[in-house]
Amino acid sequence: MRILKDRSRRVSHLRLAVQVVFLLVIYELATIGMDKILLLLVIFGATLFIGRFFCGWICPFGLYVDLITLLRRTLRVRHRILSERLNRSLHKLRYVIALVIVSSVFLLFYMNPVLPSQAFFEFVMRLQFYPPFRYLFLFLSPLETLILPFAPPFGAFFELQGVSFSFPYVGEIAALFYGSGLTFPIAFTFVSLTVAASFTFRRFWCRFCPTGISLAIVNRFRGFRWAPLLHLYKVEEKCTKCGICKRVCPPQVLEVYEKKGGRIETSMCMLCLRCVEMCPYEDCLKLELAGRTLFKSRNWLE
Ligand code: SF4
Ligand code: SF4
Ligand code: SF4
Structure with missing residues (x-):
């Protein structure tokens, strides 16, 4: 444990x-x-x-x-x-x-x-x-x-x-x-x-x-899809809606939990990666830099 x-x-x-x-x-x-x-x-x-x-x-x-x-x-x-x-x-x-x-x-x-x-x-x-x-x-x-x-x-x-x-x-x-x-x-x-x-x-x-x-205002320019190189990504099929990401997020961002899948683009997220390190399902949450996975959730329950 x-x-x-x-x-x-x-x-x-x-x-x-x-x-x-x-x-x-x-x-x-x-x-x-x-x-x-x-x-x-x-x-x-x-x-x-x-x-x-x-x-x-x-x-x-x-x-x-x-x-x-x-x-x-x-x-x-x-x-x-x-x-x-x-x-x-x-x-x-x-x-x-x-x-x-x-x-x-x-x-x-x-x-x-x-x-x-x-x-x-x-x-x-x-x-x-x-x-x-x-x-x-x-x-x-x-x-x-x-x-x-x-x-x-x-x-x-x-x-x-x-x-x-x-x-x-x-x-x-x-x-x-x-x-x-x-x-x-x-x-x-x-x-x-x-x-x-x-x-x-x-x-x-x-x-x-x-x-x-x-x-956060600058972050709004995420409308320029080419600009943001670093972002969170969620794989919908791997999410069991366990709610851990919601509970551990320091600024209480809900989008990671609520969003069905894809890029997490809320300007409330400060990329601390607490949700990624705590999500207990392999590959469910990832930090991507220009399309490459830098860090991802692991199945640490097994
Ligand atoms: S912690 Fe992972 S599996 Fe649990 S709700 Fe969040 S994204 Fe889904
Ligand atoms: S990276 Fe940090 S701030 Fe962003 S949703 Fe996850 S826990 Fe919250
Ligand atoms: S980490 Fe907190 S205190 Fe520092 S600039 Fe960001 S919002 Fe402000």
Whole structure:
């Protein structure tokens, strides 16, 4: 029984290792001052081809909430499930949130009498460093590492013996409330609520995260059938409707269970492969890259 249990988590262990490696890479990129516009373009561009692989395997915030889940499992506390209706509503709400962020940024830009007359180069520079465009980098906040190569107030939550600590979105909160005295209480409330919600619900933040929203929007371009190279595939004849995939999915995606067969194309799926490693029927679920099977479900019940 223990062997079965270990086998059923081998992708989860690999994913954890990959997430940690990317966290170190992202920290290094932060130390050398990686161009944020370039980073945004790479993330959104890649999503067109590999779906939300970023969310499942790379995003540091995803790693933090997965570690919180690991802690919950170790403490043998059961997670809670959102109702299907609420879960779907949250996923739809993410489009509204994205629209509000992007339209507010451009509204602020056009309401500013100076900015629209800037030359193109200055425009791009402003996109990077100054409000209102800086707020577009809310989309990059999940990449914030817990230890920062900067000192407060430039994004760090607090400093302890020369080491700066942060948390996703705290940098943006610090920028928004700089000098108001509100940074610490707002950041503290945000971090506490986020950690508590992540302890209770699997990948809670990811259900309406602004970056997940934007990645999901890019994912909509899956209408270009040639573009997505990486996707889940279900073989209808092998599915017994056991419901395991539905139960184990962290963001409660139902399509794998409900769909009759073929490509799973929902933008709610972050390609974590938990459903594939847990589906107990040989070849029923597969991860395909450009038509080649990279990983598939195994008959681990025998
Ligand atoms: S939804 Fe947001 S927080 Fe979750 S993994 Fe994706 S980018 Fe990270
Ligand atoms: S776990 Fe596999 S067999 Fe069970 S319902 Fe999901 S796809 Fe079908
Ligand atoms: S459907 Fe499967 S691969 Fe997608 S998020 Fe859920 S468990 Fe992960």
